[in-house]
Amino acid sequence: MQNDTAAPRGSFPSRMGLPDPQHPDPDLGLLSDATLDELAEKLAVATMIVGIGESTRFSRETFDLRDRLFRKLVQHHGFRALAVQDSAGVAAGLDRYVRAGEASAESALDGAWRPWRTAEMAAALEWIRAFNQEHPNDPVRIFGVKPVQAQxxxxxxxxxxxxxxxxxxxxxxxxxxxxxxxxxxxxxxxxxxxxxxxxxxxxxxxxxxxxxxxxxxxxxxxxxxxxxxxxxxxxxxxxxxxxGNFAGDATVWADAISDYQRRTGLRVVYWDGIAHTSAAAVTSGLAPQHGPQPSIGSLLRKRYGTQYVSVAIGFHHGDLRVVTVPEPAGDFIDAKLGEVDLPAHWLDLRRDAVRRRWDGPAKARVISGVYDPSRDAAEHIAVASLADAFDVLIHIRKVSPVRWLP
Known part of the structure; x- marks a missing residue:
């Protein structure tokens, strides 16, 4: 479930309030600043931790939306910590860069987990560094959810x-x-x-x-x-x-986030894959025999209640350069969301009317480093309740690849 470093497997190739006209912005192709302002305001109310998960780490558009939403939460709602899936040592290097400006964003990412070594992530670090220069007494910090690891x-x-x-x-x-x-x-x-x-x-x-x-x-x-x-x-x-499984050390990672938040008192944004940020247990379509596994988000939900909010960013189809992702199977939530012919739109599942319409067992497609188009129907996570797993869904119609650093 997105613990993958390489590009997806496969042949090389030859957006979300559902249907709610106040949310889409067809002219931009993604969500407008005004829409993201509205979404960030809704997410920030009585919230200590916002988990923003992607269904793939290889899409420029999904990263862009996550990054822009993070910036809104920092600029207007006082969030001052970013948790990333990497080791404490690597994250400490990223934190030194955004606070002290050591070397460059690209060099700070040299030892990072492979999915972070992109031009998009470097730009995100540069933005945090610029914000911290303007707010030296109120900086954004970065920390890792994993213990110190071998390098x-x-x-x-x-x-x-x-x-x-x-x-x-x-x-x-x-x-x-x-x-x-x-x-x-x-x-x-x-x-x-x-x-x-x-x-x-x-x-x-x-x-x-x-x-x-x-x-x-x-x-x-x-x-x-x-x-x-x-x-x-x-x-x-x-x-x-x-x-032998994709679940990760959920308790260890959740402890790292909650311990940091309680020790510092900072409001936290957590970036990871949807299998980890989900506020409910998830079952891997590639390993259904293991049944539902606790996620980091599910543990944070137990500890923080509604003060932990889970956002999922998914997409319908697109060329990720190393693999072309086809339209999703009809029983995926991605297919249902894709029935709305808009570049991007979003759903707030905390609204009673929306929850009644969309809640229930659901499959959400995951494009990881082991993705193979020939088994697309198995490339998903399953949850018993869509609304328990995700508070907000953001859906992008078509995606393109991230730009890898050398």
Missing amino acids: PEDYDAVLDHVRASAPERLAEVTSHLDPIRTAHHTEEHVQRARGMHPGRPFADHARDALALIRSLPDADQDNDVLARMRLIVDFHEHSVAGR
Whole structure:
């Protein structure tokens, strides 16, 4: 469910109040500033955390709407923290950039999770940096929902240690670390889906490498190398492939958000995929045997009640460059929303009349790094109640690809 780093799998290719005329803006193709002002005002009332989820991380339009809505919440409603799905260490680097202007937005994203390394995300960071320059005593902060994780430099440090202390073991350690460090660019489960996985589970390689490091004569004397190696093992054991599911560490991530919010008192916007921001448990269409799984948003809803608001941004079809996403199956909520022939529109499911019309079990399409058009009918999350899962739906008719940083 959108824990994916690479582009979707598939062949290369040859908006939302439903129907409510006050919301669409056909001239812009997305939602106008006035419409987003109205939406932000509705979201901000008695709200501490707004989860804004996308059905794909590969669309420029879905990112643009999420970013513009975030800016409205910052500018006019006092939201001052952005939570992102990345490690605490990476997010700390992003926070340093937006507060101190260190280096550039692009360089701040060098070690970030692959879906964040886009021109769109760099522009979002630059906007936050500019806002903070104008509001030095009331800045926007960025934090990650994941604990500190291994980074590519940790692998280098381990290999450098072995090269210096036990060069005769270097080839053996390298044979375990070289294949698995590729997961920092293309996650292991995505490699499996795309037929590029070397075969052996990465967590097994990581554990074997740790055992080798521990067996070295001076292992007990170098706590730094052992700590780095444990981070590498933890990274692979807690990956989608290592866990064997897409759910993520929902409790850990939700704790990170709620602990930060309560410690600082700041109003928070949380960016992630709809499977994570959903305020109700979700079932993956790719793994229905696991049944409903708690989401970060569902845990936040239990803790905050209606002070947690869930927004879902989806789309009907489009060319994401690496894959062309067809029109959705008829039983998807995306298809029903797409019956309105407008570039973009939105629904407030908290309104009684709208809830009565649209509530019930629903499937929402998800375009992740393992997406394959040939199994489009399975590429979704399912919820028992659409209105329990999402307070607001934003639907875009047609999308185009994000622009990846080098």
